[in-house]
Amino acid sequence: MxxxxxxxxxxxxxxxxxxxxxxxxxxxxxxxxxxxxxxxxxxxxxxxxxxxxxxxxxxxxxxxxxxxxxxxxxxxxxxxxxxxxxxxxxxxxxxxxxxxxxxxxxxxxxxxxxxxxxxFEAARHIQQDNFKALETCVNSMEHISGATFVYEKYSSRFDAYLAGEEPNVLSPKFAAGALADLGVYPLYAAIKLFGLPNSQHYFATKLRNGGDGRGVAILRYQDFDVTLIFGKGANSYLHSEVLGLRDTILISNIAELEEVKYNDGQGQEKVISKPGPANPMxxxxxxxxxxxxxxxxxxxxxxDLLLLSQRVNHVLTALRMDAGIVFPNDKK
Structure with missing residues (x-):
């Protein structure tokens, strides 16, 4: 239909x-x-x-x-x-x-x-074929030692913020900021791949309005940690990684997933991604x-998808509370 x-x-x-x-x-x-x-x-x-x-x-x-x-x-x-x-x-x-x-x-x-x-929550990256290839590769690894997921890019509205304005996408008044806007991408990836963490901590770089412009979140699992790095006031070109023992998965960008590679740590590296559609949605x-x-x-x-969204929202809220970031919606 x-x-x-x-x-x-x-x-x-x-x-x-x-x-x-x-x-x-x-x-x-x-x-x-x-x-x-x-x-x-x-x-x-x-x-x-x-x-x-x-x-x-x-x-x-x-x-x-x-x-x-x-x-x-x-x-x-x-x-x-x-x-x-x-x-x-x-x-x-x-x-x-x-x-x-x-x-x-x-x-x-x-x-x-x-x-x-x-x-449905429109977390587009987890529906892409390259994310599914990443998930299959993670599930095949004998051991997980940790992961680092990075998504940090300069916002088109950050110049306005620096000029004294308060754009919606950077304002806690509109339930926005680095974690809510960009951090949700690496967070979705982490929870989809590894499940709910045992605990979570958020080290936020605050804006003058009390919101977050960038930050580092740590998700603690039983045997490893996942580090999430994200922000709207700078550009990062760091790759994301999932660490095994010798082997490593390298991801060009955890939100865009242009290229995903598996390196066995013994001299062999294989590209496991494919070119995606021109429109990522x-x-x-x-x-x-x-x-x-x-x-x-x-x-x-x-x-399963609805449960994943619920879990992401749970951790997203816990991270924000850990950093002392309050939205007006919290008081309703």
């Missing part, structure tokens, strides 16, 4: 997702929500077809669409996802899905009340459509 798609948010990532969704052939954009009619219409004009533009989110979510993609500020994800679920609309929400564990558990309860609705869009359109056949796969 071709899914009738609505979107919340009209930025570059939303355009990339809609393009990816159309490439799969499983979706058709039918509705756009924006606070301003002009910006919504400008976005809709990028695509062909009969597309309605709304300035009331409730009107869009009751317009008959099948699924909504949410790419609004993080602080709004919970309420918008909750409205969608109550109206029987499937949800694809950009990471971080919600601000804290309380919000996630409320959505979990709503999903139990509306079992026909499916909820195609794989996740196709996966979500399959899970929506084949609910009976994919129930176990969907529940």
């Amino acid at each position: 071709t899914l009738q798609l609505g979107i919340i948010g009209t930025n570059w990532i939303t355009k990339m997702f809609v393009e990816a969704a159309h490439i799969t052939g499983d979706y058709q954009l039918k509705a756009v929500y924006s606070r301003r009619m002009e910006s919504g219409q400008t976005f809709a004009d990028n695509f062909s077809g009969d597309i309605e533009v709304y300035t009331d989110v409730n009107d869009m979510l009751t317009s008959g669409i099948d699924v909504v993609y949410i790419a609004s500020p993080n602080s709004l994800h919970f309420i918008q996802a909750a409205i969608a679920i109550r109206n029987g609309v499937h949800v694809i929400v950009e990471k971080s899905a919600v601000a804290n564990t309380n919000e996630f558990e409320q959505l979990y309860s709503l999903l139990r009340e509306h079992p026909q609705v499916r909820f 195609v794989d996740e869009a196709a996966t979500f459509a399959r899970l929506i359109n084949q609910p009976s056949e994919t129930e176990a796969e969907y529940q």
Whole structure:
């Protein structure tokens, strides 16, 4: 079934997702929500077809669409996802899905009340073939000694921050910052590959607004540690690694996964990745459509994915609390 798609948010990532969704052939954009009619219409004009533009989110979510993609500020994800679920609309929400564990558990309860609705966090990298090759390689290693995952790149909005402004993506008022925006990528990889840690600690470099501009998180497992390095105020070109004994997996970028190599430590190195699609969101869009359109056949796969999102949110919240970073959503 071709899914009738609505979107919340009209930025570059939303355009990339809609393009990816159309490439799969499983979706058709039918509705756009924006606070301003002009910006919504400008976005809709990028695509062909009969597309309605709304300035009331409730009107869009009751317009008959099948699924909504949410790419609004993080602080709004919970309420918008909750409205969608109550109206029987499937949800694809950009990471971080919600601000804290309380919000996630409320959505979990709503999903139990509306079992026909499916909820996905758009952690695109774990749906890519190169991540699956990485996972297979990790599972084949005889021993894990540790891992370091790096994702640090200079934000397009950091100049504005340095000039005295407070962009949404760097503001705790909008449940944002380095951990919530970029740290979630290496965190997803770590929990998907190794499960929940025994403990977690976050050493954040604070911004003047009390949020985090960069940081280092340590996930402690029974026999090894995983170090996550991420930030929005600098560019890092470090590779990510999974350490065995002699052997090592080298990853060009834990979020983009352009190249993944296995080095046996004895003179042999093998590239285990393949060139991915030009649009990195195609794989996740196709996966979500399959899970929506084949609910009976994919129930176990969907529940595993939902559990993974719950675990990521749990550790994400614990890391933020460890660093003393408070969001307004925490007080609700």
